[in-house]
Amino acid sequence: MSDFIQVEKIDKVLKINLNRPDKYNSFVREMALALQDELKKASADPSNRCIYLTGNGKAFCAGQDLAEATDPNGPELTKIVTEHYNPIVGAIRNIDLPVVAAVNGVAAGAGANIALAADVCVATESASFIQAFSKIGLIPDSGGTFTLPRLIGMQKASALMMIGDKVSAMDAERMGMIYKVFSDETFAEESMKIAQTLSNMPTKALAATKKLLNASSLNNLEDQLALEDKYQTECGQSYDYAEGTKAFLEKRRPEFKGE
Template sequence: MHYDTIQFEIRDNVAVVTLNRPDVMNALNTQMRAEITDAVLRGGRDARVVVLTGNGQSFCSGQDLGDRATAANLDLERTLRDEYVPMLRAIYDCPVPTISAVNGAAAGAGANLALAADVVIAAESAFFLQAFTRIGLIPDAGGTWYLPRQMGLAKAMGAALFAEKITARQADDWGMIWEAVGDEDFAARWQARAAHLAKGPTAAYARVKESIRGSFDNSLDEQLALEAKLQGECGKTRDFREGVVAFLEKRPAQYEGR
């Protein structure tokens, strides 16, 4: 697929998907959602980490309400089902770790696009805004699923009802994201985090995601059984053998992701 609304590159096993409509704060239209979906799927196949970030002053301002092509025949249920769900599933189901590097405003569906990643790193000047009730809607793009899991029921309800800005520092303090980083260090930090994961045991990372997500639906006994199963699979990988040998030889492990 040719990309017009995003930029995509793979370097050192890190795939970077950059939302690139800065003139409209990287608002999501039909084309951008399709391109993000394609790029994330491609990154999951060809890289060992996928990063989502934005060009300009914003990460993503959510649905492009000014897009005439969309507004002329806007069916929110269809749009969410046919365009948002594939994009969000591509991120959630990605076989390698995903990072949202939130460089600026993340509002509406843009905030929840960010939260879909495994790890969220935000510049201190960034903020998150569940803007939906300002126009008579409910949080979508996975917001009603991610918010209570990542920040608790009380904070999630307040964020949805009051539609107030949540600063990156607040998001960090509330457990909504992994970390807030000073603007001057932001780019170096997310790049270092991505590089760390790209050199890691990718097969184990996939099972980390599966086991932690599964815990929400499992009893303790079910979760212990899942851990045993997935740990057994990890124990048969080349990366496990390499990790043990590297530990005994007191050298950095050279993981292959298999």
């Protein structure tokens, strides 16, 4: 495992820390491939019920390390996009686990768009988001042009991507870019509490919900209703559905297994 990625298991939550704090957790190839590997391993381990992604130090992630991107002996932009960021965003959106992005500081460029690809994105009050691509003559990648307009609308997304304004955590919450903002003092505890809550919920139903949300961007209503029927039938045959309904009738807290 790369030193640039730290992994810790907290009950049923897999905590993944981006760990290049001296470089604001900006990505280099080793770090990107290591994150992909950890997401793949997380998906294969049934004891994981939620992923919590955050950064060490003052930043969540400043995006791509430009020293690597401009190194004549380093990977070309095409390789960086197709082999580094696209697989990371694809893994986050397709893994059958809820992913919480806990933005502990600045999230810029690819770092912002990776955070926004999570199922639940929360931030500390001193954090900020910036679509920094236009400032160096590039287009937003890491799924940003897909995700951001669906979160905040075309007009705001277009302006933020073209002008490159820095968005405070509070403004990001107000415009629907992220779920919640917590004070710097309570952020670590409150954001982990969300991950812990998700880790105790019916994992199969959450995974099916994620698939439905992914599909809803492209489906018409009839196709979406048919897909809801398919996944509802599958969830209705799960242990967690039987436990959830039994607990409701018995007026007690359900004990879901993710099965």
